[in-house]
Structures are given as C-alpha cells and as structure tokens.
Amino acid sequence: MPNPTKLIVDCSTGVTTEVELTDEEVAQREVDAAAFAAQKAEEEAAATAKAAAKASANAKLAALGLTADEIAAL
Amino acid sequence: MANTYIKIASSTAGSGGVANIDFTSIPATYTDLKVCISGRTTQASNTRDYFLIRFNSSTSDYNRIWLYGYDGGTTGTGSATSATYGFAGTINGTDSLAQTFGNADIYIPNYAGSSKKSFSVDAVMENNSTATYMSNFTAGLWDNTAAITSITLFPGGGSISSPVGNFAEHTTAYLYGIKNS
DSSP: OOOOEEEEEETTTTEEEEEEOOHHHHHHHHHHHHHHHHHHHHHHHHHHHHHHHHHHHHHHHHHTTOOHHHHHHO | OOSEEEEEEEEEOOTTOBSEEEEESOOSOSSEEEEEEEEBBOOSSOSEEEEEEEETTOOSOEEEEEEEEETTTEEEEEEEEEESSEEEEEEEOTTSOTTOOEEEEEEEETTTSSSOEEEEEEEEEOOSSSSOOEEEEEEEEEOOOSOOOOEEEEEOOSOTTSOOOOBOTTOEEEEEEEEOO
C-alpha cells in the first residue's frame, strides 16, 4: 500500500508537486496524531469537569433561592 | 495597515485528499504572512478535527493559548507548551454534515525577522445547523528566532485507534504576503 501523499508548493516558482510521504514522515504523522489525541482528550476532560462544576454551583445557588437571571448576573 | 496584500501561492487537494500541504521557498520580501485555509478531514468517526502547522519542518517549541466555543454554548480555554506542532484552528470531520468545511485565518507577523515567531488564528467550523458548531481564537508562539521559509499544514487526527486522516478533496490553502510599504 503506497504512503499518503503531500502537496509541495514551491513559492519561488509557483509549481505544485504531489509526492508520497517518506516512511519517516509517516512515522512522524503517527506520533503527531497520538500526541494530539492525548492533548485533545485532556482538554475535553477539563472542559467537561468545568461544565459539571458550573452546573453543580448553579444548582446550589438555585437551592438558596436565587433566580436564573440572578445566577446569570453573577 | 497593509499597503500590499499579494497572493504568493495556493493549493487544493485533489481526489483522495493529501496528508500535508507544504509551502516552501517562501520569499523574505514581505513584512507579514497570512494563510487562509478551508478544510475537511477524512479521518473516520470524527466530528471535529484540527488544523496543525509547522514552520521550517521544526518539530519543537510550539506554544499556544486558545479560547473556544462549541455546540451552541459551551465555552472554554486551553493551552500547551513545548508542543511538537502549532495549533491552527478547527476543521470539519467525517461525522459532520457532508460538504461542510472548517475555515481558518492564520496571521504571522515579522516572519522573516530574528525575533521569536508569534502567530494568531481566527477559525470557525459550521454544520449547517441552527446552533454554532465551533469557533476559536488562538495565540500561538513558535519559540524560535529563525526566519520562516516554509509552512506545513496538516490535520491533527482525533483518535489513536483510527488511521490518521488526510485533508479531504477540495481542501484549499492560500498564502498571502503583506507589506507595510
């Protein structure tokens, strides 16, 4: 199975060529994807935790008698 | 304010897509650079993917802070230091509506100078629905003083278990040179 290709645009000539990635570039691509997936999962977990904390805080404020408008104004 | 705004080059992915789009031999004759890209990824089972960027093929010293909103109301922030790639916005994945593309504008001031290289990204992706899909602003820094002579754009990939995706067919990138005189 051939490697994926990339487009190389030479800005000095305006010529675009499509070439296969080298094996080293394919390996780097796998490393990049793994690193990015890990980073993305970390950020999404943080966002989920923040949203849960906000919902919990809002519920506690509502239990104290604050209206939705009052909570939103905080 | 830019006095000149010149298209240096552009490229569009053909049938089957491509892994990268590389702009090479970028002339040092402009003040700033701007990259405009409209893209979609081919990675399976992925609603959102991301534009990533490298300068001079470097795999080190990329930092970022980003602000984002998605799914009509969820907002957040994120950051990374010493990453192996720069972050350049969001791109529609295969699980988003067919034929929808994410868009990003990447501005790179003083790219040919000897200072460390900052860049900013303004990006949005939509799904042709009533709620906003995802938008984000990113402050990026390549912690390197070399003049930028090449730019590589590639999709991030969203899952370790799936094959890494390509830029889908019709993904298009433009490189502009901007002068202040």
